[in-house]
Amino acid sequence: MASLKRSNRMKTVGAYAVAFFFLFFGLAPIVWLIITSLKPEHEIVNRTLTYYPHDPILTNYVDIWNQSSFPTLMMNSFITTTMTVVICVVIGTLAAYSFSQYRFPGKxxxxxxxxxxxxxxxxxxxxxxxxxxxxxxxxxSHLGLALAYTSFLMPLFIWMMKGFFDTVPVELEKAARIDGCTRVGALVRVIMPLVRNGLAATAIFVAIAAWNEYMFALMLTTSSGSRTWPVGLQLMIGEFQLPWGLLAAGGIISIIPVIILFALVQQTMVRGLTAGAVKG
Amino acid sequence: MTDNATRAGLPTTRRFLPRPETWLGHISEHRHWAYFLIVPSILFIFVIILYPTANGIVLSFREMRLTRPDLGTDFVGLRQYADMLSDPVFWVALYNTVKWATAAVLLEFILGFAAALTLNRDLPGMKVIAVLILLPWFLPNVVAGNIWALMLDPRLGVLNDIFVRLGFLSEGMAWLADPDTALWTAVVIEAWHGYPFFALLFLAALKGIPKDHYKAAAVDGAGAIQSFWHITLPAMKMVIAAAVILRVIGLVNSPELLLILTGGGPGNTTQVLSLYAFQTAYLRFDFGYAGALSVVMFIILMAFCILYLRFLRIRD
Incomplete structure (x- = not known):
């Protein structure tokens, strides 16, 4: 009995060791990016590497924001992302609802x-x-890029959103109609409130993908008028030999929205992404 | 067909049929309502995906170089494809694509499975860790790639510094600029970025296996390895198949990370088909040849998917 207990404890320790390895593997590079963003330039290019900023500063953040086109780039990304999300939400939600709740030939x-x-x-x-x-x-243009994004994000949106609509009983629409709702009324007033969290999670998933996208933006934007931040940042690295400190600060600034949005809906998003996996 | 009678079910409900007040409400009572809902998305898919894809395939049979308008845009039959056969870079890229996708999927699969098995343990804190390890997956390629470029910098990189301190290296190495290490380094970075996808799906699948199955197996005297082999793996077969195929598609189709890390260099050692096709379009503006390259890539990918599913004996 005692040995069984000990072997169980060994297993627990082992499990935590592996879990912390993955935690470290995943997060250490991000932590290193934060550390680099807080170092002054002379400390980054120093011969002997410092493992933490000896005199941490925020000038990298101030400089990338004030001395480059970064705010414009972020704004462009924001507009394009919003357009993509709106198109996906309006068109995709309708399709997902139809796929989930109705039966029709060819579905x-x-x-x-x-x-x-x-x-x-x-x-x-x-x-x-x-x-x-x-x-x-x-x-x-913002719209052109948003349309391009919709090409690969719309199918994704429909599949994920269908999963959330699947959790709503089909009888609900019937019940609402008996109470005098039209089908649109039932969708808007009865069913949408039930999948509110799912809609938010799906929309955020699409928003993150659009915010992060690089290749389409590289090909389809040519000027600072619509260029998104990933393209802008990469161009700054290539053309102006952007110092590491500024690059790190820019990277951190641009992933903050991603992390916040993910944190807001992480449980629902994980559920939506894995809906297919659980059913098998 | 979902007409009113079958949707509403009982004849008695007909008396309560809603009286629409808006035009939208009116449309929604039409018997083709289910189709009306999907029509916008179908139109979208046609205009934004099918038409461009079909157009791209047609382009691959034409001459189209934006930098050489004098050559015109005539049909050239299979010339682009014939050129491809004698293009050494195409063959290198094809070989690299196989290496890149195979190595990355294998590594991500192993990491993802190990993480899922560990995080599935019923221990405090595991749920939080399961969310935190997803973070790299949500990072843009531009940030993911440059974090590692920073850490692997031959002079300033922290990883080189650690390797030197530990005595593995005598001096910092340019991992991404060395033809011997560039592709494998990129694979590790891709694995860091992509494995949480496997971990996420596998963990959900593991949680979906009823605990009774394991208890029953234990009663029958099955050990940990036996119950993994006879319960866990069969239960996860579909998820594994789906996850691997989605990931292979993603890895073959998207050149983003390699575009940022190496741009195909040094000396084409990290050149893959998707990247070669993209650069042919983006840098050389040779749209015809780029189209032909992507058509070939698509055919190879389709062939792989069909063979893979047949091998696993999965239909649909």
Whole structure:
């Protein structure tokens, strides 16, 4: 009995050791980015590496914000992200609701189709998109980029949102209709409030993906008028040999919204992302 | 078809049919309502995905170089594809794509499974850790790539400093600029960035296995390894299949991380098909050849997916 207890304790210690390894592996690089962002330049390029900032400063943050186009880049990303989310939420929610609550011929095939379109190489779409957007004067515009983002985020949104609608009993619409609601009324007044958290989590998932995207933005934006922050930051690194301290500060600033949004809805988001996994 | 009779069910409810007050409410009572809801998304998919993709395939049979308008945009049949066969970079990129995707999926799979098995233990704190380890997955490639570029810098990088202090290296190494290490270094970075996806799905799948199954197995005298082999793995088969295929698609299709880390260098040792196609379009503006490269990439990916699913005997 005593040995069983000891072997259990060993297992527990082992489990924590592995868990902390993953925690360290995942977070140490991010912590290092924060440390670097707080170091003055002379401490970063120093011959002997310092493992913590000896005199921590915030000048890197002030400088990247005031002396570069970073605020504009962030604003562009914000506008493009918002547009993407709005398009996905309006069109995607309707489709997801239909897929989840109604039965109609061709539904299964359509759902699979929405999954398969995600397999199409982005590069294969990016070239004609470039030509199409150019023809419509949407190249290098917020809307053009948002439309491009919708191409791969809409199917994702519909699948994730369908999972949340699936948790609502089909009888609910019927009940609302008996009480005199139209189908739209039932959706807006009865069902949407029930999937509010799911909608928020799905929208945030799409927002993070749009905020982070790099390749489409690189190809489809050409000026500072619509260039997003990932492209801008990478260009600064390449063109102006951006000092590491400023780069680190820029990186931290731009991932703060991501971390906050994820923290707000993490439980629901994890549930939405893994809905398929649990059902098998 | 979801008409009123089948949706509302009982004939008695017909008396209570709602009286729509708005035009939207009116439309929603139409018997094709379920279709109306999905039409916008279908239109969108057609305009924004199918049309461009079809157009891209057509482009691969044409001459189209934005930098050489004098060449025109005529159809050239299979010339782009013929050029590809004699293009050494294409073959290198193809080989690298296989290496890149295989190594990254393997490493992410192992890390993800190990993390999921550990975090599935019913111990205090594991739930918080399970959320925190997801963080790298949500980071943009631009930040993920540059964090590691910073840590691996030959002069200023903290990892090189640690390796030197521990005596593994005599001096800092340029991991991403050395043809021998560049691809494998990129694989490790990709694994750091991508493995939480596996951990997330596997952990959810593990939690979905009823505990009774393990108890029953224990009663029958099954050890930990036996119950892992006979209960855990079969129960997770579908999730594993789906996770691996989604990840392979992502790894083959997206050149973002390599674009940021190495741009295909040094000497094409990290050049993969998606990156080569993108650079052909973005740097050389040779849209025809870039289209042909991505069509070939797509065909290879499709072939892999079909073979893989057949191998696992999974339909749908």
């Amino acid at each position: 299964h095939a359509l759902l699979i189709f929405y999954l398969v379109v995600r397999m199409f190489p982005a590069v294969l779409m990016i070239i004609p998109l470039f030509l199409i957007l150019r023809a419509f004067g949407l190249l290098d």
